[in-house]
Amino acid sequence: MELKLTPQEEQEILETFIAESSDKHEQLDTxxxxxxxxxxxxxxxxxxxxxxxxxxxxxxxxxFSAIGELCHLMEEIFSYYKKGxxxxxxxxxxxxxxxxxxxxxxxxxxxxxxxxxxxxxxTRLEVLIRDAKGEELVVEHTEPTDIQITPEVIAQDCEYVxxxxxxxSQENEESQEPQEQIVQPLPEEPxxxxxxxxxxxxxRLSRYIKGLFGLKKDHNIEEExxxxxxxxxxxxxxxxxxxxxxFYALFEENSDENAPPEQSVEEAISDPENVLIEEEIVVxxxxxxxxxxxKLYDKVEVSDTVQVPIRKLDALMNQMGQLIIERDRLASKxxxxxxxxxxxSLHRITSDLQYSVMNVRLVxxxxxxxKFHRVVRDVAEVEKKMVTxxxxxxxxxxxxxxxxxxxxxxxxxxxxxxxxGLETADVRKxxxxxxxxVVTLNAYSDKDHVxxxxxxxxxxxxxxxxxxxxxxxxxVSSQQAKSMSDDELIMHxxxxxxxxxNQVSEISGRGVGMDVVKKSVETIGGQVNVQTKVGxxxxxxxxxxxxxxxxxxxxxxxxxxxxxxxLAYTASVISxxxxxxxxxxxxxxxxxxxxxxxIVFLSDLLRMDDFSExxxxxxxxxxxxxxxxxxxFEVVVVSNSGREFGVVVxxxxxxxxxxxxxxxYPLEGNVLLSGTTILGxxxxxxxxxxxxxxxxxxxxxxxxxxxxxxx
Amino acid sequence: xxxxxxxxLEEKERVxxxxxxxxxxIVFNLAAEEYAVPIEQVKEIVPTPKISPVPQTPEYVVGxxxxxxxxxxxxxxxxxxxxxxxxxxxxxxxxNSSFVLVIEHEDTSIGVVVNQVPTTFAVPVSKIDSSDxxxxxxxxxxxxxxGVANTQGRLIILIDILRMLELGEIKTNRDS
Numbered sequence: 001m002e003l004k005l006t007p008q009e010e011q012e013i014l015e016t017f018i019a020e021s022s023d024k025h026e027q028l029d030t031x032x033x034x035x036x037x038x039x040x041x042x043x044x045x046x047x048x049x050x051x052x053x054x055x056x057x058x059x060x061x062x063x064f065s066a067i068g069e070l071c072h073l074m075e076e077i078f079s080y081y082k083k084g085x086x087x088x089x090x091x092x093x094x095x096x097x098x099x100x101x102x103x104x105x106x107x108x109x110x111x112x113x114x115x116x117x118x119x120x121x122x123t124r125l126e127v128l129i130r131d132a133k134g135e136e137l138v139v140e141h142t143e144p145t146d147i148q149i150t151p152e153v154i155a156q157d158c159e160y161v162x163x164x165x166x167x168x169s170q171e172n173e174e175s176q177e178p179q180e181q182i183v184q185p186l187p188e189e190p191x192x193x194x195x196x197x198x199x200x201x202x203x204r205l206s207r208y209i210k211g212l213f214g215l216k217k218d219h220n221i222e223e224e225x226x227x228x229x230x231x232x233x234x235x236x237x238x239x240x241x242x243x244x245x246x247f248y249a250l251f252e253e254n255s256d257e258n259a260p261p262e263q264s265v266e267e268a269i270s271d272p273e274n275v276l277i278e279e280e281i282v283v284x285x286x287x288x289x290x291x292x293x294x295k296l297y298d299k300v301e302v303s304d305t306v307q308v309p310i311r312k313l314d315a316l317m318n319q320m321g322q323l324i325i326e327r328d329r330l331a332s333k334x335x336x337x338x339x340x341x342x343x344x345s346l347h348r349i350t351s352d353l354q355y356s357v358m359n360v361r362l363v364x365x366x367x368x369x370x371k372f373h374r375v376v377r378d379v380a381e382v383e384k385k386m387v388t389x390x391x392x393x394x395x396x397x398x399x400x401x402x403x404x405x406x407x408x409x410x411x412x413x414x415x416x417x418x419x420x421g422l423e424t425a426d427v428r429k430x431x432x433x434x435x436x437x438v439v440t441l442n443a444y445s446d447k448d449h450v451x452x453x454x455x456x457x458x459x460x461x462x463x464x465x466x467x468x469x470x471x472x473x474x475x476v477s478s479q480q481a482k483s484m485s486d487d488e489l490i491m492h493x494x495x496x497x498x499x500x501x502n503q504v505s506e507i508s509g510r511g512v513g514m515d516v517v518k519k520s521v522e523t524i525g526g527q528v529n530v531q532t533k534v535g536x537x538x539x540x541x542x543x544x545x546x547x548x549x550x551x552x553x554x555x556x557x558x559x560x561x562x563x564x565x566x567l568a569y570t571a572s573v574i575s576x577x578x579x580x581x582x583x584x585x586x587x588x589x590x591x592x593x594x595x596x597x598x599i600v601f602l603s604d605l606l607r608m609d610d611f612s613e614x615x616x617x618x619x620x621x622x623x624x625x626x627x628x629x630x631x632x633f634e635v636v637v638v639s640n641s642g643r644e645f646g647v648v649v650x651x652x653x654x655x656x657x658x659x660x661x662x663x664x665y666p667l668e669g670n671v672l673l674s675g676t677t678i679l680g681x682x683x684x685x686x687x688x689x690x691x692x693x694x695x696x697x698x699x700x701x702x703x704x705x706x707x708x709x710x711x
Numbered sequence: 712x713x714x715x716x717x718x719x720l721e722e723k724e725r726v727x728x729x730x731x732x733x734x735x736x737i738v739f740n741l742a743a744e745e746y747a748v749p750i751e752q753v754k755e756i757v758p759t760p761k762i763s764p765v766p767q768t769p770e771y772v773v774g775x776x777x778x779x780x781x782x783x784x785x786x787x788x789x790x791x792x793x794x795x796x797x798x799x800x801x802x803x804x805x806x807n808s809s810f811v812l813v814i815e816h817e818d819t820s821i822g823v824v825v826n827q828v829p830t831t832f833a834v835p836v837s838k839i840d841s842s843d844x845x846x847x848x849x850x851x852x853x854x855x856x857x858g859v860a861n862t863q864g865r866l867i868i869l870i871d872i873l874r875m876l877e878l879g880e881i882k883t884n885r886d887s
Binding site (some may be wrong): 322325561605606607608609610611661663664665666667670671672673676678682683684686 | 761763764765766767768772775776777780781782783784819820821
């Protein structure tokens with residue numbers, strides 16, 4: 001039974017490991033935050049230990065000793081806390097949170113080929129433990145000295161199995177340094193001995209078990225790693241030794257001359273301190289080895305869920321898209337009437353399949369929201385503000401790619417809400433507000449969209465402050481600023497280079513700005529809106545597509561070429577006559593729902609070599625001037641983040657669900673189009689980039705104002 | 712298509728009686744000259760499909776086309792190289808007389824429109840003059856021209872479209 005893994009299998013195992021570990025790390029953060037709020041909770045402590053334990057087991061079996069070490073030290077802190085010799089004060093929590101961060105870094109670092117050192121935080125934890133230990137010794141006076149030595153002796157005497165060098169060096173900065181090598185016993189550091197003792201123990205146990213299966217004794221590490229992983233690491237405790245004799249045989253198996261006295265082995269194992277709080281490794285004397293064998297079979301139970309790398313889902317989604325195009329092509333063939341019934345069932349099946357594929361990609365927003373307990377805690381700490389986080393709608397489902405795309409934006413919005421939105425406790429007291437501010441993350445479904453809101457009950461955004469800022473930064477002239485409505489002013493927080501904070505703080509003044517938030521939301525076809533009331537707080541609302549598999553578009557033709565605009569950006573379709581439209585500065589204006597909106601003839605945009613030509617006077621008037629007075633125009637009202645404008649098209653077609661493909665090389669940079677799709681007829685339909693056109697029209701708006709002034 | 716081409720090539724090879732290393736070319740006309748690309752770079756040759764012009768792109772990008780379910784850009788090398796003679800307008804009636812060479816390089820594919828049926832031609836390496844010995848073409852990067860095959864009374868210019876892709880010679884961004 002040779003267990004050899006292909007590089008691909010290894011990669012998949014590694015991917016699974018990373019995915020599981022990230023998951024566990026996320027839980028760790030959540031529980032840590034919870035424990036900080038409620039340090040006396042036994043159940044949280046239990047959960048924490050469980051998570052740490054699993055994480056440690058997984059990491060150890062994969063050879064990522066640094067992760068294992070940190071987990072182990074954290075476990076130890078909690079064990080001392082349980083014993084009552086260590087107090088979980090702010091300092092300790094700080095260290096624990098830092099450790100958790102480092103764990104996250106280490107896990108991410110596996111794939112990024114980054115060298116991450118964990119020595120600093122490790123030492124900090126060790127100091128905490130040493131202090132606690134000193135106290136413990138004073139209290140108990142019971143620890144016999146020989147037990148301190150025992151594991152060390154064992155570890156030194158037992159065969160040393162090198163960890164996978166490649167993996168170790170990937171995650172550890174100085175893998176040659178003794179601190180980084182858990183398997184090398186260090187007499188000065190008791191914890192280390194225990195760890196190495198434990199690792200050796202587990203190795204020998206696994207070898208023993210392989211022996212039962214008739215595996216080769218001189219296994220290579222790869223084999224071991226694969227084996228122990230495949231059999232699910234959570235079951236490391238499953239390597240329970242049920243038979244005393246066979247257990248001792250383990251120790252004898254590979255130890256050469258200086259085998260430790262049996263007595264000390266026994267002590268080493270029976271003393272919980274030395275078996276590294278691995279309570280699960282229990283020595284049960286009264287069970288026969290046949291039971292051990294039986295139990296082994298129980299341990300290879302196959303999980304009911306499958307972890308699928310996202311790239312496989314992406315591939316599935318692409319194939320799904322091709323299938324739908326092919327289906328539409330068949331349906332639009334001339335002889336399709338003869339096969340109407342067959343096509344109908346094909347249509348139904350593919351649609352069902354499409355929804356299934358979409359469904360598989362959905363994840364609950366809670367998976368992201370839950371990470372924010374930690375984010376809020378950290379930001380509140382830095383900003384010296386008191387904050388509670390409320391989470392609503394955790395069970396709303398959204399495409400995983402959408403969630404990933406907005407995760408950074410959401411962090412920024414929450415930082416902003418705490419940093420800029422919420423007032424300090426003193427100010428809040430003066431204002432008769434509750435001292436603790438509330439930041440709410442809320443998600444809910446709205447037809448084909450998911451709305452995610454970040455709300456704070458802070459000071460709100462003052463349009464007057466923005467007005468002043470715009471003028472002082474020279475973004476608009478004071479005259480233009482005066483003519484702007486509050487909503488228009490507030491939309492300027494998304495303007496590149498605009499920051500309304502008076503001073504740059506450690507948290508808010510760094511990383512992505514509001515303009516980046518807006519852009520990243522728009523890349524996936526979403527929109528951003530702001531609602532704010534001075535003194536009562538701000539809500540930033542992200543309107544996101546629930547699924548990225550298909551995109552609803554409104555199709556139309558221009559000069560017999562099919563074009564489309566995403567329904568996500570389509571407010572309505574209206575019909576205008578020439579006299580409804582007036583020239584205004586560089587552009588055209590009309591009234592829509594009693595509001596003036598810009599009108600642009602798409603033919604004028606298509607005619608241009610690039611967007612800079614819109615600044616030339618008359619370029620946006622050309623089609624308008626060519627039309628006769630009686631002509632009616634079909635106008636698509638495009639709406640993006642509260643900005644609306646009308647696009648005059650030649651002829652409207654229908655709404656359609658399409659699979660958008662990016663523009664082919666070398667046209668990726670085209671600013672007017674966001675992508676293409678192949679229609680059932682085989683024709684290509686080009687999808688307009690509504691966002692880019694909005695930006696363009698609104699950036700010139702100032703020029704429009706200016707030219708109005710000039711005229 | 713590829714199999715067919717291979718067949719044609721083998722046939723050709725039997726005809727040309729020249730020993731020594733040969734390279735196989737796809738030869739096509741641009742303006743009045745014969746140009747060629749190595750056969751390995753050509754994924755397929757298809758009759759020109761319907762090409763949709765793309766707004767706000769340089770003149771030499773004819774547009775985009777659906778070639779076997781894949782959307783590709785189609786470029787016109789005559790325009791790219793700046794030959795100012797009358798080029799063939801790819802209206803539907805003329806479409807049938809022109810072809811698109813699909814050039815594939817790693818993840819990137821691009822179509823090159825040519826006016827007549829491209830032919831295959833095997834040329835001994837010894838008959839190719841490398842580009843540095845020849846007169847530099849006015850508007851082409853020297854590295855894009857690999858050499859000139861001078862054989863059987865024909866003068867065939869070897870161009871390296873992959874090199875053009877690598878150099879970013881084919882670009883759209885007028886704004887950059």
